[in-house]
Amino acid sequence: MIKHHGEEKAKAWLEGVRNNLARNPAGNDRAQVKGVFSGQCDLAIGNTYYMAKMMLNDRQPKQKEWAASVKMLFPNAADRGTHVNLSGVVLSKHAPNRENGVKLMEYLSSAEGQEIYAGVNHEYPLKPGIPWSDLVKSWGKFKTDPLSLEEIARQRKRASEMVDEVRFDQGPSS
Numbered sequence: 001m002i003k004h005h006g007e008e009k010a011k012a013w014l015e016g017v018r019n020n021l022a023r024n025p026a027g028n029d030r031a032q033v034k035g036v037f038s039g040q041c042d043l044a045i046g047n048t049y050y051m052a053k054m055m056l057n058d059r060q061p062k063q064k065e066w067a068a069s070v071k072m073l074f075p076n077a078a079d080r081g082t083h084v085n086l087s088g089v090v091l092s093k094h095a096p097n098r099e100n101g102v103k104l105m106e107y108l109s110s111a112e113g114q115e116i117y118a119g120v121n122h123e124y125p126l127k128p129g130i131p132w133s134d135l136v137k138s139w140g141k142f143k144t145d146p147l148s149l150e151e152i153a154r155q156r157k158r159a160s161e162m163v164d165e166v167r168f169d170q171g172p173s174s
Contacts, residue, residue, distance in 0.1 A: 002155045003147055004080055007162070015166045024171030030054060030063060037069040047085060048072070052122030052135050074142035081143035087123060 001010035022041035032044035033054060054067035074082040089108055091101045107113045111130060118125040122133045163169070 002159060002162075003151055007158065010159075011162050011166060014162055014168060018166055018168045019172055021172045025169055030066070033063075033066045033070055037066040044070070048136070048139065049121055049123045052133075055135065056122075072139045074140075076145065077143055081145040083145050083147075084124070086126065086149070087117075 001013050004010075005013070022035065027035075029046035029050035032041075032046050033051070035041045036044050051067055051070075051072065054063040057063045076082055089105050091098065091105060095101050108117065109127065111127060114125040114127040114130045117123065118130055118136070119133050122135050124132060124136060
């Protein structure tokens with residue numbers, strides 16, 4: 001938000017989000033979906049792979065019910081696009097099994113590794129041309145926000161400060 005709209009508008013947006021919270025920020029992705037299911041709120045922000053886990057969770061049928069109560073929406077689809085989180089892997093400088101670590105990283109970034117990862121976790125593959133799982137396809141296509149990770153990282157400190165300045169974590173009453 002800072003990069004796209006500047007600090008003043010980003011701060012106003014953050015205050016607006018805080019003021020519209022149904023409760024103080026708490027819980028994980030599943031708790032947010034449960035909040036929609038229970039009627040505590042009308043909208044929740046979460047990661048798509050958690051939706052997949054809930055939708056396919058045969059051991060906890062309540063979570064399937066929660067997931068069925070919401071509709072997936074990708075924000076900012078008409079303009080700048082949706083922010084996308086990335087799963088990554090790094091190798092420690094002093095890793096005792098460097099060769100095997102590199103082999104694992106190469107495999108995970110290969111077409112075969114990406115296809116397995118996308119199919120099992122229902123995450124969007126990073127490598128172009130790798131098919132999405134059928135579940136992920138059912139959510140429809142979306143436009144990704146083109147901001148680079150480097151640019152996002154440059155804004156992190158200021159964004160964190162703004163969260164504190166507007167007392168976001170104290171919720172809608174702050």
